[in-house]
Amino acid sequence: MYKVGITGGIGSGKTTVCKVFQVLGIPVFYADTEAKLIMVRDDLLIDGIKSAFGKDSYLSDGRLNNKHIAKIVFNNEDELAKLNALVHPAVFRAYTTWEQQVDSKVPYTLKEAALLFESGSYKLCDTSILVKSPLALKLDRVMNRDGISAQDVAARMDKQLSDDEKEKMADHLLLNDEAHAIIDQVMVLHQHFLKIAKTKIA
Ligand code: ATP
Numbered sequence: 001m002y003k004v005g006i007t008g009g010i011g012s013g014k015t016t017v018c019k020v021f022q023v024l025g026i027p028v029f030y031a032d033t034e035a036k037l038i039m040v041r042d043d044l045l046i047d048g049i050k051s052a053f054g055k056d057s058y059l060s061d062g063r064l065n066n067k068h069i070a071k072i073v074f075n076n077e078d079e080l081a082k083l084n085a086l087v088h089p090a091v092f093r094a095y096t097t098w099e100q101q102v103d104s105k106v107p108y109t110l111k112e113a114a115l116l117f118e119s120g121s122y123k124l125c126d127t128s129i130l131v132k133s134p135l136a137l138k139l140d141r142v143m144n145r146d147g148i149s150a151q152d153v154a155a156r157m158d159k160q161l162s163d164d165e166k167e168k169m170a171d172h173l174l175l176n177d178e179a180h181a182i183i184d185q186v187m188v189l190h191q192h193f194l195k196i197a198k199t200k201i202a
Contacts, residue, residue, distance in 0.1 A: 001099065002108035002197045003124065007116035008131030009163055010156050011138035011145070013176035017131050018112045020186045027106055029098050031113035031121065035091050039064050045090040052082055080159075088119045095124065107197035117169050118161055127196075129189065130170035132163055134177055 008014040018028045038045055040062060049057050049069075056068045073080040095111060102109055116122045133141075142153045167173065172192075174185045 001102060001104070001106065002193060002200055003099065003111065003126045004108055004193060005111045005113065005116045005122045005125035005128040006131065007113055007122075007128065007166065007170070008133070008176075009138055009160055009166075010114065010153065011140075011142035012131040012133045013141070013182070014112050014114070014131045017129075017174060017176065017182060017186060018110055020183060021110050021190065024186070024190055025106070026108065026110055026190070027102050028110045028112055029095055031091050031095065031111060031116075034094050034098075035087050036064075038090050038094055039087065042090050042094075045086060048086040049083070052086065053079075084115075084119065088115075088121065091119075092121060092124060095121070108193045114160065117166055122169065127171045127193075128169070129172040129174055130163070130166050131174045131176050132167070133175075137177065 006014055006018060008017075015030070018030070022028055039049065040046070040058075046058070049064075053069060053072055057065055059065050069083070073083050091113075099109065111121070111125055113119065113121055116125075116128060122128050138157075139150050139153050142148065142156075143150060146153075172189060174182070174189070176182055
């Protein structure tokens with residue numbers, strides 16, 4: 001199965017773009033959503049988190065103690081790297097299992113990940129798309145969506161590679177700047193991937 005990775009900065013519109021692909025029948029693996037799920041379901045990962053960050057990492061009802069984890073990793077790059085080193089391989093495992101269960105008639109799949117390049121997970125994909133948006137739009141969208149300040153959005157952005165760095169690594173670009181239609185761009189990419197998928201089957 002041909003595997004497409006899709007990424008973009010916070011608020012770039014990755015999820016919005018993925019929803020258009022889903023309407024076309026393309027299954028999407030949402031890595032960030034999956035990461036949250038497996039942090040309370042994957043026993044190996046849960047044990048790893050507890051031994052790295054203490055038993056207080058989980059509440060008595062099994063939920064992740066977000067406040068405890070955030071306090072440790074937020075301004076500490078080494079601790080954040082430790083958390084990522086536990087979570088990313090677990091997400092890779094979940095992705096591989098998911099891929100194996102996708103209907104073989106599906107021409108290609110999408111993997112949406114904010115840290116596609118940073119985590120190295122693009123290496124599990126055949127090609128990649130970067131969703132790019134102007135900074136002011138990204139700030140506005142996330143402030144409206146999450147009800148947080150521009151400073152908080154900027155702090156999250158600082159933890160990701162810049163668009164320029166991502167653009168060097170991406171194979172395809174999709175501009176979500178509210179001047180270029182998303183659907184037209186998705187259709188061009190969809191036709192391209194269908195063609196490639198056909199040659200892979202032939
Ligand atoms: P994150 O990395 O934070 O998950 P994302 O890249 O997945 O963000 P979305 O959640 O798709 O971004 O979009 C952020 C917000 O901006 C959402 O509320 C979405 O509805 C809105 N949005 C995205 N693209 C557009 C657009 N072209 N026109 C209007 N609103 C948009």
